[in-house]
Amino acid sequence: MEISKIQESIAKAIEEKISGEQRRYLLNEQLKAIKKELGLETDDKTALTGKFRERIEPKREKCPPHILQVIDEELAKLQLLEASSSEFSVTRNYLDWLTALPWGEYSDENFDVTRAQKILDEDHYGLTDVKERILEFIAVGKLRGTSQGKIICLSGPPGVGKTSIGRSIARALNRKFFRFSVGGLADVAEIKGHRRTYIGAMPGRMVQCLKNVGTANPLVLTDEIDKVIHL
CATH class of the missing domain: 1.20.5 (Single alpha-helices involved in coiled-coils or other helix-helix interfaces)
Structure with a gap:
């Protein structure tokens, strides 16, 4: 009972x-x-769509047409999805990154060799051979009108100034500086990015770099490349 x-x-x-x-x-x-x-x-979807449109509107003139087409398609898709669905989160995250990237935004490069030498001397004592090689690189960039796509390999024991040299080069060229370390990195997705369908998927380090610095032509330093774990 x-x-x-x-x-x-x-x-x-x-x-x-x-x-x-x-x-x-x-x-x-x-x-x-x-x-x-x-x-x-307002409705969550309407507010989100409005936010993304406001973000991309100032960049429309500089943004490539095929990117604008993708953004418009994704915005239309977002309006049709239910806010509770997993596909909604994936699309929202994708649009968030697409609209946040600095499409067509570039730093004005400076190829003044005398200025570059002064900056290198201010930041580092000695390292004459390294400085000469960097000044040669800047001089060639001045002749070509661009230094885009060039790679400089800096080698040496820890603490000799490899990272700070990279920062000085960025200052001399009037570019934004971004450093990321690949020491101990075992997952290639950290660099190239995850698939969009994965929960918590993130783009690669280079895309994150562009969003962080706010320009499309930063100087990127890939540090500790000799310590990458080979699978």
Whole structure:
């Protein structure tokens, strides 16, 4: 008899809790509908779409046409998806990165060799052969009108100034500087990026670099490349 009363009491408590949660959910939905009707709150999807459109609008003239086409397609797709679906999160994350990248934004490069030599001498004592090679690199860039796509390999024991030399080159060229270390890196997805469908997927380090520095022509230093773990 006592067990029966306890069971009834538990069932009643559960029923009251469920009905309370249902009532709370119903009231919240009604409140959202009222706010939306009064113009005090917009739909989540509409707000997101508006935010992404505002981000890309100033970059439309410089952004490549095929990128704009992808963004417009993804925005249309976002409007049709349910906010609770996993595909919605994937599309939102993809648009977040697409609209945040510095499309067509470049730093004005400076190929003044005299200025570069002064900056290198200010930042580092000695290292004459290294400085001469860097000045040669800048001089060739001045003749060509660009230093795009060039790679300099700096080797030496820890603490000799490889990273700071890279920073000085960026300052001399008037470029943004970004450093990332690959020491101990075992997953190639850290560099090239994850598949979009993975939960918590992130783009590669180079794409993250572009978003962080805000220009499309930064000087990137890949540090500790000799310590990459080969699988």
